[in-house]
Amino acid sequence: CWSKVYDDPANPQTGFCAVMTCSEADANCPIVRGALDRVSLPYVDPKEADDTPEEAARYDERCLQIATELWYVMQQAAR
Structure with a gap:
């Protein structure tokens, strides 16, 4: 496991749920292309x-x- 941006080739490009686990990512990525849903779950x-x-x-x-x-x-x- 490694930290990577959501559009890294290792990640699915469509049909996924984007879970934002930090408030910075939540604020800076209001739209995640390809995601069926986007959930803010900050830690x-x-x-x-x-x-x-x-x-x-x-x-x-x-x-x-x-x-x-x-x-x-x-x-x-x-x-």
Whole structure:
């Protein structure tokens, strides 16, 4: 997994739901071409912990939070 822009060739070009997880992306990408839907689901950016002893823990915490919440969403969508 890596951070990439939504139109990266590795991503689908049509028929997807764009989930904006940071307020900056939400504000700067009002239209996501090819998306069937666009959802704003902002999280606190862990970058404030960069270059501190808490950096890895903060990124791990946010990753787990996002993964847990999106797993729930996908389970509900599959019903």
